[in-house]
Amino acid sequence: MEHRGIHDRLLRTLMVVIMAGMALSEMSAQFDGRFSQYMHMKTFYNPAAVGEQQLMRVYGAQRLDWIGIKNAPRTTLFTANTPFKVKKTEHAAGLQFVNDMFGIFSNQQINLQYAYRFVFEYGTLHVGANIGVINIICYGDSVKMVESEYHSEANADPAVPTGTQSGVGFDMGLGVYFHNDHWYSGVSVLHIPGTRVRLGDRYGFSIRQMLSAMGGYNFTFADGLYRLQPSAIFYTDFASWQIQLSALLRYRDKFWGGLAYSYQNAVSIILGAEIISGLELGYCYDIPASDFIRETHGSHEIFLSYEFNLFVNKKDGKHKSIRLL
Secondary structure (H helix, E strand, C coil): CHHHHHHHHHHHHHHHHHHHHHHHHHEEECCCCCCCCHHHCHHHHCHHHCCCCCCEEEEEEEEECCCCCCCCCEEEEEEEEEEEEECCEEEEEEEEEEEEEECCEEEEEEEEEEEEEEEECCEEEEEEEEEEEEEEEEEHHHCCCCCCCCCCHHHCCCCCCCCEEEEEEEEEEEEEEEECCCEEEEEEEECCCCCEEEECCCEEEEECCEEEEEEEECEECCCCCEEEEEEEEEEECCCCEEEEEEEEEEECCCEEEEEEEECCCEEEEEEEEEEECCEEEEEEEEEECCHHHHCCCCEEEEEEEEEECCCCCCCCCCCCCCCCC
16 A cells, blocks of 8 residues: 555656646646636736726636645736726726736736727727736746655756746737627737746746637616626637637626536536625636546636726716626
8 A cells, every 4th residue: 555655646746747847848838817707807808898888997806726626726817997088089998917826837917908999879899909027937846756766856857947937028919899788799819929938047938829709798688677698708829729608697787697618618607796886796616517527626716896987977976887798
């Protein structure tokens, strides 16, 4: 039994070494985390979606993937954006921060987002971009190697760093986004420069471009109390791809619930409510849709959003809120 335990530890160590070596020698993989409640976090995927609500919007989100698995991905998002006018032209701007932890890596992004808004009778078209920086950190000292006849301190694997390595790179993205009271659609390309972030003298991290397309519709029932909101998002880094489908049912724009499906990945249960005027809380639980369900208790995701008008209506002194998709 003792021999088997040592053997299992050696296998796990070997897997860590192989994965770390592949990643650090020249890592190039799907870079960004994901959110099952993407319909509430459109600016995470498309910078042109800033200013959609014609309100100042501040929100944060936290996603914990694969509960029960050590060093599983964890994604934190914070963003604020608002529309504004310059003479007779319509604009929107925002600031977004992302901290994505996965294994021994940390991906930190900060971006300025901007969109020019073309207002038509049938809807509003946004053309937008983001610029910012990416900071990649590799915590090589967190890799615990098992001492054996195959590995020792004196015979360390050069593919695995012995300390913390970090590097910073430039980032940029472009997008277009259209919306009205009935539907929305958008396309974006993130990480356009394809930046290669250097981690010390030996290692590198190449960031692939990510193309995403999203869309959704708003069906209002005859009584006006309920709205059905189907939506979908597709994204790819041109090496792998993912598609998510969802349907939410909203009641009086105060409560909502629904289901989502991520292809060969997870089935999601989504719930949410408006706590007070403009303040919304949403929760999602992902159930793995594969044999991976034997290894994890699923994934949790929560977001908190607050919307308000920077300008008070002069007639009644109240804040106006325009609810779109």
